[in-house]
Amino acid sequence: MVNKNTESPEQKQPLVKPGIKPPPSKVQMDDIARLAGVSVSTVSRALSHSPLVSAKTQVRIAELAASLKYSVNVGAQNLRRGQNRTVAVVIPYDSSSRQHVSDPFFIGMLGSIADALTLQGYDMLLSRIDAERLDLAAQYCDSGRAVGVIVIGQWRHHDQLNELAARHLPLVVWGAELPKQMYCTVGSDNVEGGSLATGHLLKTGRRRIAFFGDTQMPEVAQRFEGYERAHAALGLPMSEELNVVVPFVAEAAREAVKSLVAKKIAFDAIFACSDLLAITAIGALRDVGLSVPNDIAVIGYDDVDMASYCHPALTTIHQSIEVAGRALVDALLAIQRGDEALPNHLPTRLVIRASA
Amino acid sequence: MVNKNTESPEQKQPLVKPGIKPPPSKVQMDDIARLAGVSVSTVSRALSHSPLVSAKTQVRIAELAASLKYSVNVGAQNLRRGQNRTVAVVIPYDSSSRQHVSDPFFIGMLGSIADALTLQGYDMLLSRIDAERLDLAAQYCDSGRAVGVIVIGQWRHHDQLNELAARHLPLVVWGAELPKQMYCTVGSDNVEGGSLATGHLLKTGRRRIAFFGDTQMPEVAQRFEGYERAHAALGLPMSEELNVVVPFVAEAAREAVKSLVAKKIAFDAIFACSDLLAITAIGALRDVGLSVPNDIAVIGYDDVDMASYCHPALTTIHQSIEVAGRALVDALLAIQRGDEALPNHLPTRLVIRASA
DNA sequence: GTGAAAGCGCTAACAT
DNA sequence: ATGTTAGCGCTTTCAC
Numbered sequence: 004m005v006n007k008n009t010e011s012p013e014q015k016q017p018l019v020k021p022g023i024k025p026p027p028s029k030v031q032m033d034d035i036a037r038l039a040g041v042s043v044s045t046v047s048r049a050l051s052h053s054p055l056v057s058a059k060t061q062v063r064i065a066e067l068a069a070s071l072k073y074s075v076n077v078g079a080q081n082l083r084r085g086q087n088r089t090v091a092v093v094i095p096y097d098s099s100s101r102q103h104v105s106d107p108f109f110i111g112m113l114g115s116i117a118d119a120l121t122l123q124g125y126d127m128l129l130s131r132i133d134a135e136r137l138d139l140a141a142q143y144c145d146s147g148r149a150v151g152v153i154v155i156g157q158w159r160h161h162d163q164l165n166e167l168a169a170r171h172l173p174l175v176v177w178g179a180e181l182p183k184q185m186y187c188t189v190g191s192d193n194v195e196g197g198s199l200a201t202g203h204l205l206k207t208g209r210r211r212i213a214f215f216g217d218t219q220m221p222e223v224a225q226r227f228e229g230y231e232r233a234h235a236a237l238g239l240p241m242s243e244e245l246n247v248v249v250p251f252v253a254e255a256a257r258e259a260v261k262s263l264v265a266k267k268i269a270f271d272a273i274f275a276c277s278d279l280l281a282i283t284a285i286g287a288l289r290d291v292g293l294s295v296p297n298d299i300a301v302i303g304y305d306d307v308d309m310a311s312y313c314h315p316a317l318t319t320i321h322q323s324i325e326v327a328g329r330a331l332v333d334a335l336l337a338i339q340r341g342d343e344a345l346p347n348h349l350p351t352r353l354v355i356r357a358s359a
Numbered sequence: 360m361v362n363k364n365t366e367s368p369e370q371k372q373p374l375v376k377p378g379i380k381p382p383p384s385k386v387q388m389d390d391i392a393r394l395a396g397v398s399v400s401t402v403s404r405a406l407s408h409s410p411l412v413s414a415k416t417q418v419r420i421a422e423l424a425a426s427l428k429y430s431v432n433v434g435a436q437n438l439r440r441g442q443n444r445t446v447a448v449v450i451p452y453d454s455s456s457r458q459h460v461s462d463p464f465f466i467g468m469l470g471s472i473a474d475a476l477t478l479q480g481y482d483m484l485l486s487r488i489d490a491e492r493l494d495l496a497a498q499y500c501d502s503g504r505a506v507g508v509i510v511i512g513q514w515r516h517h518d519q520l521n522e523l524a525a526r527h528l529p530l531v532v533w534g535a536e537l538p539k540q541m542y543c544t545v546g547s548d549n550v551e552g553g554s555l556a557t558g559h560l561l562k563t564g565r566r567r568i569a570f571f572g573d574t575q576m577p578e579v580a581q582r583f584e585g586y587e588r589a590h591a592a593l594g595l596p597m598s599e600e601l602n603v604v605v606p607f608v609a610e611a612a613r614e615a616v617k618s619l620v621a622k623k624i625a626f627d628a629i630f631a632c633s634d635l636l637a638i639t640a641i642g643a644l645r646d647v648g649l650s651v652p653n654d655i656a657v658i659g660y661d662d663v664d665m666a667s668y669c670h671p672a673l674t675t676i677h678q679s680i681e682v683a684g685r686a687l688v689d690a691l692l693a694i695q696r697g698d699e700a701l702p703n704h705l706p707t708r709l710v711i712r713a714s715a
Numbered sequence: 716g717t718g719a720a721a722g723c724g725c726t727a728a729c730a731t
Numbered sequence: 732a733t734g735t736t737a738g739c740g741c742t743t744t745c746a747c
Binding site: 029072073074075076077078079081082087089092094107110111113114117118121126127128129130131141142145146147148170253279282283285286289308309312313314316 | 385428429430431432433434435437438443445448450463466467469470473474477482483484485486487497498501502503504526609635638639641642645664665668669670672
C-alpha cells in the first residue's frame with residue numbers, strides 16, 4: 004500500500020495521468036508482490052528463476068502470476084537489462100514492381116527463420132523495405148528495437164549492404180559471397196547448383212541450354228558460372244545467344260521463351276534460376292507448341308512445394324529452407340555475441356522429376 | 360560530462376556495469392543534448408516536433424541526430440509514454456504437419472499486412488504458434504510487446520479464439536464470421552465465393568461437382584453453403600458422395616481424386632477450396648488419364664499467382680490479398696482505439712481461365 | 716522557449 | 732533468503 008515515495012504522504016498522484024483506460028489496467032509486478040506478501044525484487048527474482056529464492060516461493064509466485072495472466076513487461080525488462088531479444092527480418096522490395104516478394108521460396112524462408120528464432124527465444128520483427136532504401140533497416144538497431152538484421156535477398160544491392168554493415172550492426176544476408184564484402188552471407192552453393200543442373204541436362208544429351216536469369220545478381224552470376232563449368236568439364240561449347248536476361252518475375256520467363264522462338268534461336272533445354280521462372284517457361288513453351296521434356300527439357304532452382312505438383316513435375320535444384328533459416332539465425336546470433344561468422348555455402352541437391 | 364546525479368561528485372560509477380561492448384556504444388539523447396548545447400528535454404521535444412521548440416532548433420537537432428545516426432530508443436519511449444506501436448501477427452501451425460503455412464495465399468497476406476502496418480506506422484512481430492496453443496498469443500499483449508494480435512487462419516479453433524478474445528486483447532482473425540463469436544473476423548464472402556464457383560460450373564453444363572474441402576473449418580463450411588445454394592437456385596440435386604473431406608494440404612487432393620476414381624464415383628467437375636488443392640487435383644487427374652477441362656472442369660479458390668501460370672490456367676475465385684491485409688489492420692487498430700469493428704466480408708470475384 | 720526533476724516497469728547491486 | 736534503492740533512456744509536468 005505504501006508508495007516507494009518517502010517524501011510527503013499525500014503525494015500519491017502520479018505526475019502523468021494515465022490514459023483513460025482503466026478496464027484493461029495491466030497487472031504488474033507490484034500487484035503480484037503485494038498479493039504474495041513479498042517485495043517486487045523477490046517476484047522479479049522468482050520469475051527469472053534466481054537461485055536466491057526458494058523453490059517453494061518460486062512456485063507460489065509463478066502460480067500467482069499465471070492466475071493473474073501476468074507476464075513481465077518486456078520493454079521495461081529490456082531497458083533495465085540493456086538487452087533485447089528481437090531480430091529484424093527485412094524483405095527488400097523493388098519500388099517499381101513489388102512482385103518478387105511473391106516468390107514462394109523467400110516466403111518459405113520466412114517461416115523457417117521464424118521457427119529458428121523462436122527456438123532461440125527471439126522475436127521476429129518483419130518488414131518490407133524499399134530495396135533502394137535498405138539503409139532504413141539500420142533504424143531497427145539504432146532505435147534499440149532489434150539487435151540485428153537479416154536481409155532476405157541480396158539482389159543487386161551489394162554496395163548498400165556493405166554500407167549497412169559499415170555501421171557495425173549485426174547483419175546477415177541471404178545471398179552470394181562476394182569479394183570485399185563486409186557483411187556475412189548465407190546462401191546455397193550457387194556454383195555447384197548451376198553446375199549440377201547444367202551437368203544433368205548435358206548428360207541427358209541436351210546441347211543448347213538456354214540460361215534464364217539476370218547475371219547482374221550475384222547469385223545468378225554464380226549459377227551461370229556453374230553452367231559454364233559444366234560445359235567446360237565436358238569440353239562442350241556454349242552460345243552467347245542462349246544467355247537470356249530474365250529477372251525473377253514470372254512474366255519475364257514467358258517473354259524470354261517467346262523472344263527465343265521469335266528470333267529462331269535453336270535450344271533444346273532451359274535452366275531457369277527459379278522454379279517460378281521454370282514453371283512459367285513451361286507454360287509458355289506449351290503455348291507455342293513445344294512439349295516438355297520431349298522438345299525442351301526444363302530445370303528449375305529452389306524446389307518449392309509447387310515444383311512437385313505442377314505438370315510436368317519439375318526437375319530442379321533443391322535448397323533446404325529449413326537449413327537456410329537456421330544458418331541465417333545462427334550466423335546473426337554469433338555475430339551479435341561478437342563471434343565471427345563466416346559466409347556459409349549450403350549444399351544443393353539435384354531433384355530429378357519429369358521436366359528434364 | 361556531468362552526471363545528472365547531483366549528490367556526490369565522485370559517484371560517477373554506474374551502479375550496473377555495462378556489458379563489455381564499448382565499440383558500438385549507443386549514442387543517446389544525452390549526447391545530442393550536450394553537442395547541441397541544450398537540455399535533453401529540448402532534444403526530446405525537438406525530435407517529436409513539439410511546437411514548443413523553435414523551427415530553427417528543431418532542424419539543428421534533427422541534423423545533429425541524423426549525422427550521429429541517432430534514433431530515439433523505442434523501448435524507453437514506449438515505457439515512458441505507456442504506449443506501443445507493434446502488432447503481433449500469428450500464423451497457427453498444425454503441430455503434426457506444419458504443412459499449411461506453405462499455402463501461398465496466407466503467405467501473400469503476410470506481406471500485405473506488413474505493408475498496411477507500415478503505412479500506419481506500426482511494426483509487425485511475426486510468429487508461428489502451435490494451433491493447439493493459441494493462448495500463447497496473449498503473451499505478446501500481456502508482456503506489453505504488442506498492442507494486439509492478428510491471427511491468420513481460423514481453422515477449427517473457434518473456441519480457443521473465443522477464449523483469447525475473452526481476455527480482452529485486441530484480436531482480429533482472418534476467417535469466417537460465426538454465431539456467438541467474441542472476436543472480430545475479416546474474411547472473404549465465402550458463401551458468395553462458393554456460389555459463384557459452383558454456379559459457373561453448373562452454367563457450363565456440369566452436373567456432378569465434387570467438393571474438395573474440410574467442412575469442419577468454418578470458411579469451408581460457408582463455401583459449401585454457397586455450393587448448396589447454387590444447386591438450389593437452379594433446382595438441381597446434389598450427391599452426398601461428392602462432398603469429399605480434403606484438408607488444406609496438397610497431398611490430400613491427390614488422394615481424394617484417386618479415391619473418387621477408385622470408388623468409381625462419377626463426377627464431371629471439382630470445386631476445390633484452395634488453388635493449391637485445385638492444382639494438385641489437376642495433376643492427379645492427369646495421372647489417371649482424365650483431361651482438364653474436357654473430362655473434368657476444375658475450379659479453385661484464392662487466385663494465387665501460380666493460378667495463372669500453371670497448366671491449364673486455373674479458373675478460380677479471387678480474393679484480394681491487399682484489401683484483406685488492409686481490412687485486418689484497420690479492424691485491429693479500430694478495436695485498439697476502443698471503436699467497434701464489425702466482421703468484414705470482402706467481395707469475391709470469379710476469374711475464368713482455362714480449367715473450367 | 717527552455718530546463719529540472721519525477722517516474723514509466725523493471726533488475727541488480729548493496730545491505731541485511 | 733529477502734528488502735531497499737538506484738537507474739535503464741526517455742517524456743512531460745511544472746516552474747521559470
